[in-house]
Structures are given as structure tokens and as C-alpha cells.
Amino acid sequence: MHVIVIYGTVEGHTRKIARNVSATIQSLGHQVTVFDAGDLGDADLDLADAVIVCAPVHMGQFPSAIAHWLTAHDSALAELPGAFISVSLASASPFPEEHAEIQKITQTFFGQTGWHPVLVHQAAGALRYPRYDFLKRLLMKHIAYREGGPTDVTKDHEFTNWNALAAFVTGFVEHCTGQAGAKRQAV
Numbered sequence: 001m002h003v004i005v006i007y008g009t010v011e012g013h014t015r016k017i018a019r020n021v022s023a024t025i026q027s028l029g030h031q032v033t034v035f036d037a038g039d040l041g042d043a044d045l046d047l048a049d050a051v052i053v054c055a056p057v058h059m060g061q062f063p064s065a066i067a068h069w070l071t072a073h074d075s076a077l078a079e080l081p082g083a084f085i086s087v088s089l090a091s092a093s094p095f096p097e098e099h100a101e102i103q104k105i106t107q108t109f110f111g112q113t114g115w116h117p118v119l120v121h122q123a124a125g126a127l128r129y130p131r132y133d134f135l136k137r138l139l140m141k142h143i144a145y146r147e148g149g150p151t152d153v154t155k156d157h158e159f160t161n162w163n164a165l166a167a168f169v170t171g172f173v174e175h176c177t178g179q180a181g182a183k184r185q186a187v
């Protein structure tokens, strides 16, 4: 099976997630192409058996480059099993209302793009203080303080549960290989 992994990122953590997803797929014996939605090139979906989209939430929204890519490829994507990995700090929050909010943002995104993946994973992202400019660092530190999160701005703080991510990807690949077998038999 050949999986296309497409991601968007602002501070780089979703790229790290996409690469981790890719490593899991390869460890399961499958082919993978990782692709940045912000790049000029494009992924060849004719070669794909499945698609995984990884996107971070910034100011309550997923990157527009991902939304554009999904709408531009809507007919090809309708033929492929898809999984969505949402990356946010809300997923690391102790407050249930933040989790509900991120679910709402995710569902709105699917409504806007018309893309409906078979599986969705809410991954906790990272605070990458050293990469932020002064104002962003101040804002993120304030939010982290309010939520009881880390406020040491001299380093990155990762909240991603890498085992849960690998289990999600493995489950999706198993789902697709079942489907891929059925598709090949049907042809």
C-alpha cells in the first residue's frame, strides 16, 4: 500500500508529527510519501491507496493551505480512505470545554472542505517558545500560565502522545489494507 501524508505547519511540530506518521507506516512495510501543503509541488494521488492529513490549529483554524489542497483534490479524495490528525494545545488541556471546542473546529473544517475522513485523531501539539516572536511568546506564556502549563520560555515543550499516535496510524493502515484487499479483488 502507498500512503500520502500531507501536512501544514507554522512552527514545525506538525512536520515532526507527519514524519513520525511516515516512520510508523514504513515500519508496517508500506510505502509513504510525505508532502507539505505549503510547497509548490503536488502529490500524485493516482499512486495513492490512502491519505493522512496532519494539520495544526492556530487561532481556532486549520491552515488554509490544507483546506485549499483538500478542495482542489475533492474528487480524487472521495475515492480514497482518509485519516485526519488534528494538532492543538486544546488536546493537552485539562478543561473538557477545550476538547469540545477542538471537536467543533474539526467538524466545521470537514463541513467547509467537504472532506470526510474515516478516522480522526486529536493529537496534543507543542509550545515552541524559542521559535515565537516577542508578542507570540508573551501570548502563549499567558495562555499556558492560565491553564497550569509550562512557562519556561527558554525551551520547547511537547505534549504529543507518540504511542497513541502510532496506535492510531496502525489502526488506520489495518483498516485500509483490509479495504485495499477488497478493492483489488473487486477489480
Ligand SMILES: Cc1cc2nc3c(=O)[nH]c(=O)nc-3n(C[C@H](O)[C@H](O)[C@H](O)COP(=O)(O)O)c2cc1C
Binding pocket: 008, 009, 010, 011, 012, 013, 014, 015, 056, 057, 058, 059, 060, 061, 087, 088, 089, 090, 091, 102, 124, 125, 126, 127, 128, 136, 140
Ligand atoms: C499563535 C498561536 C495560536 C494558536 N492557537 C491555538 C488555538 O486556537 N487552539 C489550540 O488548541 N491551539 C492553538 N495553538 C497551539 C498550536 O496548535 C500548537 O502549538 C501546535 O503544536 C502548532 O503546530 P505547528 O508547530 O505545526 O504549527 C496556537 C499556537 C500559536 C503559536
